[in-house]
Amino acid sequence: MHRRQFVGAGVGLLLAGYTLPSRALTAVYAGLQSVDSDIQALTLDDRQQIIPRAAVQELADSLRGRLLLPGKTGYELARQVLNPAIDKHPALIVQPTGPADVQSAVQFAGANNLVIAVKCGGHSFSGKSTCDGGLLIDLSRYRNVHVDSERRLAYVTGGSLLGALDHETLARGLVTTAGTVSHTGVGGLATGGGFGRVGRRFGLALDNIHAVDVVGADGQLRHASAEENPDLYWGVRGGGGNFGVVTNFEFHLHPMQRKVIGGKLMYSMDKARALLETYAEHSPRMPDEMYIDCGVAYPPGGSAGFANLDICYSGPPADYEKYMRPFASLGEPLQNGVREVDYVALQRSGDFSDPRAMVSYVKDGFLDGIPQAMVNDILEGLEADPGRFTQFYFQHAGGAIGRVEPGDTAFVQRYVTHDAMVILAWPPTADSDKHVAYIRDYWGQLEPYTRGFYTNVEDSARLVQMQSNFEGNFQRLVSLKDRYDPRNLFRLNANIKPSAMG
Numbered sequence: 001m002h003r004r005q006f007v008g009a010g011v012g013l014l015l016a017g018y019t020l021p022s023r024a025l026t027a028v029y030a031g032l033q034s035v036d037s038d039i040q041a042l043t044l045d046d047r048q049q050i051i052p053r054a055a056v057q058e059l060a061d062s063l064r065g066r067l068l069l070p071g072k073t074g075y076e077l078a079r080q081v082l083n084p085a086i087d088k089h090p091a092l093i094v095q096p097t098g099p100a101d102v103q104s105a106v107q108f109a110g111a112n113n114l115v116i117a118v119k120c121g122g123h124s125f126s127g128k129s130t131c132d133g134g135l136l137i138d139l140s141r142y143r144n145v146h147v148d149s150e151r152r153l154a155y156v157t158g159g160s161l162l163g164a165l166d167h168e169t170l171a172r173g174l175v176t177t178a179g180t181v182s183h184t185g186v187g188g189l190a191t192g193g194g195f196g197r198v199g200r201r202f203g204l205a206l207d208n209i210h211a212v213d214v215v216g217a218d219g220q221l222r223h224a225s226a227e228e229n230p231d232l233y234w235g236v237r238g239g240g241g242n243f244g245v246v247t248n249f250e251f252h253l254h255p256m257q258r259k260v261i262g263g264k265l266m267y268s269m270d271k272a273r274a275l276l277e278t279y280a281e282h283s284p285r286m287p288d289e290m291y292i293d294c295g296v297a298y299p300p301g302g303s304a305g306f307a308n309l310d311i312c313y314s315g316p317p318a319d320y321e322k323y324m325r326p327f328a329s330l331g332e333p334l335q336n337g338v339r340e341v342d343y344v345a346l347q348r349s350g351d352f353s354d355p356r357a358m359v360s361y362v363k364d365g366f367l368d369g370i371p372q373a374m375v376n377d378i379l380e381g382l383e384a385d386p387g388r389f390t391q392f393y394f395q396h397a398g399g400a401i402g403r404v405e406p407g408d409t410a411f412v413q414r415y416v417t418h419d420a421m422v423i424l425a426w427p428p429t430a431d432s433d434k435h436v437a438y439i440r441d442y443w444g445q446l447e448p449y450t451r452g453f454y455t456n457v458e459d460s461a462r463l464v465q466m467q468s469n470f471e472g473n474f475q476r477l478v479s480l481k482d483r484y485d486p487r488n489l490f491r492l493n494a495n496i497k498p499s500a501m502g
């Protein structure tokens with residue numbers, strides 16, 4: 001055989017799908033994914049089941065993205081979520097590259113009676129974005145943000161993170177409301193609420209949703225907007241992942257300058273009471289451009305506690321001092337980190353350098369104004385413990401968030417001026433029980449001041465209170481659930497049970 005013919009024959013063999021015993025070549029050619037055994041899974045009512053190899057192989061062949069099975073490359077990393085206390089093992093993981101893969105995954109779950117978990121940023125504190133024995137749709141390979149400056153719309157795929165949204169929109173002098181930590185997922189944040197530094201100006205993230213594409217429990221892809229499937233459009237804005245997987249979001253954008261005034265003011269603990277009282281009195285009446293979170297915290301390791309304000313002011317710079325005057329009576333802060341700052345950099349300033357280093361546990365409730373009596377209970381119950389980070393925190397709401405009618409979207413609590421939160425974090429190796437017992441007891445003293453809670457900062461026990469939390473919107477949500485997910489495949493969320501299961 002001439003040399004030229006030999007080379008040609010070799011390429012021909014490869015193209016025909018023959019595998020050669022060369023590590024270098026197998027690294028280049030992915031080949032067909034081969035499923036080598038049946039898999040074990042749980043049914044929707046938690047019974048063991050075996051899914052035949054051939055059915056799993058069919059799923060693998062239908063995907064452009066990856067199918068990850070226990071024991072195989074990529075599975076361990078993909079099953080992780082932010083909170084290291086959550087340690088679940090899905091029967092299989094699909095990493096879609098687009099809506100078609102999401103449809104295949106959902107159809108497979110429906111046909112095999114599997115619960116579906118959906119992961120975008122993986123930030124759910126209680127681990128709602130993973131599962132044991134079900135199918136995890138991990139959207140982390142489906143991330144993209146495209147901005148149409150003329151139409152003032154951002155097209156955002158369902159696995160995207162907030163950092164990319166802020167980065168791409170501000171590059172064009174536009175913004176929409178996103179949360180305060182840039183590695184949070186758009187998918188969970190925007191379907192459940194979305195408080196953030198410009199929320200008082202532009203509303204919740206969900207108030208800025210112009211349209212969505214959703215893969216429902218029947219595997220169908222639907223576009224939903226004010227004109228098309230308006231009921232689904234209503235439910236997705238506050239109903240979380242109850243009605244399916246949002247594969248694409250369209251967000252309204254607003255012109256905004258890059259530079260804002262922002263950063264932290266830190267005060268010693270002896271000023272905490274005065275700070276909280278001043279904040280309680282003045283923060284509800286601030287202009288929409290002023291966003292101030294306020295907290296009291298004890299760091300781990302036994303260092304002194306502190307109180308702080310976390311500020312983002314996007315109005316005329318000359319007016320900043322005027323609005324901050326009420327806090328002047330507190331005297332000089334320990335540290336003043338407030339300056340003119342790039343908004344996108346400010347949005348990254350609270351990111352964790354090692355997101356999975358600490359287990360976190362959060363309790364929260366909405367407030368319509370801060371009663372002065374609450375300040376007393378916040379300070380009396382807050383206990384330092386060198387083994388954990390202990391924090392009470394107010395996230396600032398009100399403004400434009402309150403100018404939407406409670407029935408206009410599924411997110412009903414339009415009275416919210418603040419989200420009150422207790423946040424504890426400790427190393428994964430520590431004994432969790434004593435910290436959990438403490439937060440439950442402390443929150444028990446504060447909860448009576450609140451009305452409703454944020455379903456995105458839920459913990460499993462409180463999810464049973466869905467009916468009262470969704471107030472007048474609850475029955476409409478149940479009707480939507482009956483229509484779009486009657487078997488409750490999408491139950492790992494702030495779950496609205498279909499009426500047959502309610």
Ligand SMILES: Cc1cc2nc3c(=O)[nH]c(=O)nc-3n(C[C@H](O)[C@H](O)[C@H](O)COP(=O)(O)OP(=O)(O)OC[C@H]3O[C@@H](n4cnc5c(N)ncnc54)[C@H](O)[C@@H]3O)c2cc1C
Binds near residue numbers: 082118184192
């Ligand atoms: C460090 C940190 C900071 C936070 N800061 C803020 C803040 O500033 N403002 C605020 O409002 N909230 C904040 N939150 C709460 C946040 O809104 C929720 O944790 C939210 O669920 C995170 O979304 P995710 O996509 O990262 O979560 P995931 O854990 O991936 O998902 C959470 C839920 O959303 C569903 N879901 C995810 N993607 C989709 C999708 N594409 N379609 C349908 N359902 C989907 C999942 O099924 C699951 O039920 C914060 C949370 C953390 C941990």
